Amino acid sequence: MVIEIKNVNYQRKNKKILKNINWSVQSGEHWALLGLNGSGKTTLLNIINGYIWPTTGEVTVLGKQFGTYPLGELRKIIGWVSTSMQDKLYGDEYTENIVLSGLFASPRLYEDPEQADVDRALTLMEEFGLSSFIHRRYATLSQGEKQKILILRALMANPKLLILDEPCTGLDVFAREQLLETVEQLSKQEDAPTLIYVTHHIEEILPLFKNTLMIRRGEIFKSGATNKLLTEEGLTEFFEAPLPERAMFLRQFVSQR
Numbered sequence: 001m002v003i004e005i006k007n008v009n010y011q012r013k014n015k016k017i018l019k020n021i022n023w024s025v026q027s028g029e030h031w032a033l034l035g036l037n038g039s040g041k042t043t044l045l046n047i048i049n050g051y052i053w054p055t056t057g058e059v060t061v062l063g064k065q066f067g068t069y070p071l072g073e074l075r076k077i078i079g080w081v082s083t084s085m086q087d088k089l090y091g092d093e094y095t096e097n098i099v100l101s102g103l104f105a106s107p108r109l110y111e112d113p114e115q116a117d118v119d120r121a122l123t124l125m126e127e128f129g130l131s132s133f134i135h136r137r138y139a140t141l142s143q144g145e146k147q148k149i150l151i152l153r154a155l156m157a158n159p160k161l162l163i164l165d166e167p168c169t170g171l172d173v174f175a176r177e178q179l180l181e182t183v184e185q186l187s188k189q190e191d192a193p194t195l196i197y198v199t200h201h202i203e204e205i206l207p208l209f210k211n212t213l214m215i216r217r218g219e220i221f222k223s224g225a226t227n228k229l230l231t232e233e234g235l236t237e238f239f240e241a242p243l244p245e246r247a248m249f250l251r252q253f254v255s256q257r
């Protein structure tokens with residue numbers, strides 16, 4: 001079991017942000033987490049990562065029950081990629097050093113890495129088609145290129161679980177497709193981590209995400225097989241509105257499933 005969440009509630013002052021969440025992720029599964037803005041996705045991820053503590057309920061991640069295991073150790077085996085992370089990194093750092101900094105969970109490279117780790121960072125960049133960015137400063141990359149570097153940075157620590165929180169935010173349609181290709185390539189690697197892909201853009205959910213957790217107003221609306229849930233009727237019920245006539249990507253996506 002990679003994630004096991006039982007009866008989790010999370011409340012801030014009088015506001016119930018998460019209500020009675022139950023969710024299990026087994027190893028070998030990749031999940032999409034779908035919900036509109038403000039539905040509680042990032043809060044749930046913060047609980048999984050141990051950044052916040054549920055008001056009630058039990059959380060077990062990678063076999064470690066929260067409250068009984070050092071969080072620092074757990075965070076090392078959980079990778080996290082989100083656009084907001086980009087502001088925390090140093091633009092004047094070389095891209096390969098940003099990748100390497102993932103080993104130390106630091107925003108830039110403060111320590112002298114071992115040669116084996118340097119080699120691994122360079123190999124990762126080659127494997128994922130980013131070798132032309134070696135020795136380029138991070139700030140000079142496009143948004144999509146930066147996001148790919150962030151994925152490799154997360155991979156440096158060999159995570160067992162990799163959370164991609166709205167990784168395509170701000171990307172144009174081409175950069176988005178390239179980033180999705182990177183995600184696909186990553187899923188095919190030997191020893192690939194369990195992937196959780198968080199989005200409110202349904203058309204970003206690649207076929208490899210066989211399961212989806214749908215979250216609405218802090219509650220689980222439905223969870224299970226993506227191709228059963230993400231139909232035109234299923235989405236209309238979830239959004240409480242018919243799919244917009246002009247949402248072509250979306251319509252194409254549901255008709256292809």
Ligand SMILES: Nc1ncnc2c1ncn2[C@@H]1O[C@H](COP(=O)(O)OP(=O)(O)O)[C@@H](O)[C@H]1O
Pocket residue numbers: 012015017035036037038039040041042043044
């Ligand atoms: N620290 C906090 N204090 C009060 N409200 C919060 C806090 N964090 C999140 N919320 C609220 O909880 C809801 C869910 O937020 P969030 O998990 O970030 O949603 P999502 O990631 O799905 O967009 C929002 O209404 C947000 O304003």
Ligand SMILES: [Mg+2]
Pocket residue numbers: 041042043
């Ligand atoms: Mg969010």
